[in-house]
Amino acid sequence: MKKYTITTLVLMFALTSFAQQSKTENFKAQGKKITVFTTAENTDLRLKQTDNLEFKSSKQPLETEASVFVNPNNTFQTFMGIGGAITDASAEVFAKLSKEKQKEFVNAYYDKDKGIGYSLIRTTIHSSDFSSGSYTYIKENDKDLKSFNIDHDKKFRIPLIKEALKTAGKIPLYASPWSPPAFMKDTKNMLKGGKLLPEYYQSWANYYTKFINAYEKEGMPIWGITVQNEPMAVQKWESCIFTAEDERDFVKNFLGPTMEKNGLLDKKIVVWDHNRDLMAQRANVIYSDKEASKYVWGMGFHWYETWNGGKPMFDNVRQVYEAYPDKNLMFTEGCVEVFDAKKYQFWANGERYGLNMINDFNNGTVAWTDWNILLDQNGGPNHVGNFCFAPLHADTTTGNLIYTPSFYYIGHFSKFIRPEAKRVSTAVSRSQLASTSFYNKDGKMVTVVMNQSDDAIRYNLIIDESKAEVNIPAHAIQTLVY
CATH class of the missing domain: 3.20.20.80 (Glycosidases)
Incomplete structure (x- = not known):
């Protein structure tokens, strides 16, 4: 069994953490495919794949639009x-x-x-x-x-x-x-x-x-x-x-x-x-x-x-x-x-x-x-x-x-969301929506979006200068994998 000094172990941990953070910082959404899974009230949707989308170029979102903002540059706890x-x-x-x-x-x-x-x-x-x-x-x-x-x-x-x-x-x-x-x-x-x-x-x-x-x-x-x-x-x-x-x-x-x-x-x-x-x-x-x-x-x-x-x-x-x-x-x-x-x-x-x-x-x-x-x-x-x-x-x-x-x-x-994923900064522009995101070790980003309102909502999923437009039914939860 290999033996390591405390200094070596600390360095190894730091390099591992840096490597994962670097991967998220280099995450580019443009052109990526998004698979959407949905569960919704008053439907037969239960963890069903409901859409295949693609990130395209994004401009400044309007305050009249609902948006979910994901920032891969900011990571937090390990799942x-x-x-x-x-x-x-x-x-x-x-x-x-x-x-x-x-x-x-x-x-x-x-x-x-x-x-x-x-x-x-x-x-x-x-x-x-x-x-x-x-x-x-x-x-x-x-x-x-x-x-x-x-x-x-x-x-x-x-x-x-x-x-x-x-x-x-x-x-x-x-x-x-x-x-x-x-x-x-x-x-x-x-x-x-x-x-x-x-x-x-x-x-x-x-x-x-x-x-x-x-x-x-x-x-x-x-x-x-x-x-x-x-x-x-x-x-x-x-x-x-x-x-x-x-x-x-x-x-x-x-x-x-x-x-x-x-x-x-x-x-x-x-x-x-x-x-x-x-x-x-x-x-x-x-x-x-x-x-x-x-x-x-x-x-x-x-x-x-x-x-x-x-x-x-x-x-x-x-x-x-x-x-x-x-x-x-x-x-x-x-x-x-x-x-x-x-x-x-x-x-x-x-x-x-x-x-x-x-x-x-x-x-x-x-x-x-x-x-x-x-x-x-x-x-x-x-x-x-x-x-x-x-x-x-x-x-x-x-x-x-x-x-x-x-x-x-x-x-x-x-x-x-799988063990060792990193939580990624996520914010929403509407109180009717709630969201969190994690970056898995396999390189896939996972964003969960929940609609607590009585109305279907069309929202933008925005990362840097890329976005995808997503429809979420009333009283529904979605997982987006990309």
């Missing part, structure tokens, strides 16, 4: 991936499908050609609300973790993860805990909040390493872990409270050193894993402590800050991105919260995904993870009745898969 969570609920429903439907399902998500090419997986460390019941990997009161085993996961969850990995190839898998075992908490209950008792900090830190080693022994490499799912929410399901100071100190004094001691420093530690509303405060507390910060790859966040009737707080993502450019941002969970079978095809659910993904990427996010990849016709199973939507549902009474608009909206990003 990591898009995916969803393989929960116990998803795996239990998957197991009820016929072999043919199972194959269709796995291809739909994880095959780049037949499906939408997911490139990221999240899973849980023992149970969450989307399990048929609460459980852990140890016997009660086993502080030393001598009884630790993942036999529970081998029945449903691990087989589905392996199927996904087999289809998608080597993609990152990360895991999140919802609660420590009951005996480790001050409430002696995995549900309804509570806090980790100080005398169990080390035992709980050891638990993460046991999980990583057990999963990897089964042939599933773990990319990283989040410290705690939604650490400021007292939920009726598995939950545990960590203040910013609690999480900082747990990472600094226990989790980080324990990962290091066990040779797992290559595994990424992600903090927060909660809504955009408090993410800046969490970043300030943890990142300002050098001893804690050195163990942290970045911050995860969710979209549920709208619970109080407010709007998504995208600006908080940007503020953290700008304040801590050496740290990463990943969206770790989002779903349409209240299940209603009458709304399987409710278009606004898909638009919610499109708007959030565009804004999160434009504000510095490197990865985006949906919640359950599959639920049944009741929005579950969920052992506390917290039924939700997924992009795909299975009606276990008929064996059929139900594709929702959300699946296609996510697909407009995940199918075309």
